Amino acid sequence: MNRLTLSQRLSAVFAVLLLACCGASAWLQIAGSTRHEQEIVQRVSLDLARQIAGSSQLMDKDGLRPQAVRRLFSQLMAVNPSVEVYLLGPQGRIMGNDAPPGHLKRDSVDIAPIRQLLAGAPLPVLGDDPRSLHGRKVFSAAPLYIDGRDHGYIYVVLMGENRDALAADLNANSTLHTILWSIALVALLGLIAGLTAFRLITRPLRKLTAAVRDFDSGDAAAVLPPAPRPNGGERDEILVLRQAFGQMAQRISDQWAELSRQDQQRREIVANISHDLRTPLTSLHGYLETLLLKADTLDVAERRRYLEIALGQSRKVGRLAQELFELARLESGLVRAEKENFSLADLVQDVFQKFELAAEARGLRLHADVPRALPPVSADLGMIERVLTNLLDNAIRHSPAPGTVRVALQNRGAGVRVQVSDEGPGIPAELRETLFERPSAFSRGNHEGGGLGLLIVRRILQLHGSDIRLEPDTGNGAAFSFELASASP
Structure with a gap:
């Protein structure tokens, strides 16, 4: 059976x-x-x-x-x-x-x-x-x-x-035969009608079974064509099951595509990180080897210059390793945002103090637009400080002198909107789509990082139920914005 x-x-x-x-x-x-x-x-x-x-x-x-x-x-x-x-x-x-x-x-x-x-x-x-x-x-x-x-x-x-x-004689000769033939005829006709009905009823189920058997997560639409969406009073369980399987197949296909895309992004990150590590390590190795081979012929000034260059390359490798470790922790799912209520305006001023000397050295001015009666926000203070630090660091490095780097805060009722903008050349069109998905030349620049700053920013904001957004190109620098939830009264 x-x-x-x-x-x-x-x-x-x-x-x-x-x-x-x-x-x-x-x-x-x-x-x-x-x-x-x-x-x-x-x-x-x-x-x-x-x-x-x-x-x-x-x-x-x-x-x-x-x-x-x-x-x-x-x-x-x-x-x-x-x-x-x-x-x-x-x-x-x-x-x-x-x-x-x-x-x-x-x-x-x-x-x-x-x-x-x-x-x-x-x-x-x-x-x-x-x-x-x-x-x-x-x-x-x-x-x-x-x-x-x-x-x-x-x-x-x-x-x-x-x-x-x-x-008994009459029954044996006529009535019984009539009854038996009647039963046989009714049973035969009923069996034919029942088998036909079962075949018609189970045909959608057989198609669904074949679709499940041949299902390929990479091409779900080809395996199971879209079924009519059942209305609220639909009673055809097979049609409902087909619709549910179609949705599940499409969801699996989308998830598989997303996993493939993320895997490709990780491959690109590994490739970029490998390239960024190889360059400073090669430079560090070269200068240390030169110092070793020419230790007796180099004067004190040249030896000091070689050591400073090697130390700078070492710092670059250390910072890249730190960013990579931080990004891995954020994506592991083990890090949780420890939210607290604090004033975002005060945090902006604290971060400004960290960049005052760097901005003055590049001929830039830091400006904060803070409205009155700005409500406190509920977020992880350390994480949001890291977000503002990364965004201001990028803005300062890409702003020509003289210029202004602005941080604008705006009350949105249920949250506070933060916008960091500069007066640099802006983001090239070819980098806009993948700016927050892979290490970019914009985020890397000439500093000692590996281009992971914006990836870290996005992951931190996602832990807060928010996201980073690149404002439309206005022809005057780049502007990044995000929102944080206001603290409960």
Whole structure:
């Protein structure tokens, strides 16, 4: 059974149930027809026993006349061969009959059904068949009185032995065949209709099964064409299942594409980091090797210059390793933002103090636009300080002298918007789409980092439920913005 398909199993179960239902229907029909016939026969012949009991031929001054009883019974059974007449005692003992020798199987009859019939019980009422050990048949009965005394009952079996033999012969030749052929025809037509219906009903399920079997996460749309979207009252479970699988397949396909894209980005990051590490390490190795080979020929000034260059390259490698470690921690999912309420305006002033000397050395001015009644924000103070530090560092390095680097704060009701802008050349068009996804030349510049600053900024803001945004190109430098949630009152 387990080797059959769902459609085949449903068809087999349906065929068995159909045959069982046809058999039960035929049995109920035959039983109902038989009971109906019994009721009609009993109702029509209900007074037959009473008429026989009132016959003067059954008694004389000395009581019952056995020969007359046998002769009358024989005449009645000759006129109507389907009836059998018996004379019963008060307790149901058979005292007179005209049965052929050996046909009588009982010597008494249960009188309880007789009393029920005489009391007017609903028809048909079945009583014992004297010619059968266990058979029960419809009958007519009447009490027999002689000189006012109860002498028993007249008991008439209305559908006797002769009638049963004739009915059995007819059933064997006609009725039974008709019923069997009717059942077979109904079962065949029902089976054909059921198998066709099952095939039509399960066809979408077979298609869905084939789609699941052939599913390729890289091309889900080709495997399963879009199904009509079910409305709110849709009752077709297969259509709903197909729609759900289509959505799941599309989601898996999108997730696979996103994983592939992220994997490609990681490969590019590794390649960029490898390149950025190789350059300073090669320079560091070269200067240290030169110092080793020419230690006796270099004067103090040259030796000091070589050492300073080597130290600078060492710092660059250290800073790159620190950025890479920080980015890995942020993407690991283990870092959580420890939020607290603080004034963003105060934090901006603190960060400005860190860059005052660097800005003055490059001929730049730092300016903060802070509105009055600016609400505090709820965020991780250290992380947001790192965001502002990275953005201001990029802005200062890309702003020509003289120029101004601005940090503008704006109250947005549910949050505070922060914008950091400079007056540099702006972001090239070819870098805009991937600026926050991979190390960029804009973020790298000439400083000692590896171009990971904007990636770190974006990951920190995502931990706060926000994101970094590059404002549309205005032709006057670059502007980055993000929002932080206001502190709850």
